[in-house]
C-alpha cells in the first residue's frame with residue numbers, strides 16, 4: 001500500500017513530480033510522491049514551490065508526536081484517570097488510537113502547510 005507523503009494515510013490517486021527535473025532526468029522518478037487528498041498534495045506542492053526542498057521530517061514528526069499529548073491526556077482524563085489501560089473496552093482503546101493518529105496526521109498536514117506559508 002502506498003501511503004501519503006505528508007500524513008501517512010493511504011494514498012488515493014493524488015500525485016506530484018518535481019517539475020524542475022526534465023523527463024529524461026534520472027532523478028525524476030524518485031521525486032514522485034503520492035497523496036491521500038488534494039489538501040496534502042497542495043501542502044506538499046506549496047512547500048516545494050516555496051523552499052524547493054522537503055523539510056526535515058524527523059523534526060516535524062517529533063512536533064506532531066508532541067502535539068498528541070494534549071488530546072491524549074484529555075481522552076484519558078475523560079475516561080477516568082483511575083482506570084487502568086487494561087480495563088479499557090475495545091471501543092475505548094480504538095477511541096484512544098483514533099485520537100492519537102488523527103491528531104498526528106492533522107499536525108503533519110498543518111506542519112507542511114505552515115512550512116509552505118500558504119494554507120491550502
Ligand SMILES: [Zn+2]
Pocket residue numbers: 004005006007008009035036037040
Ligand atoms: Zn495525506
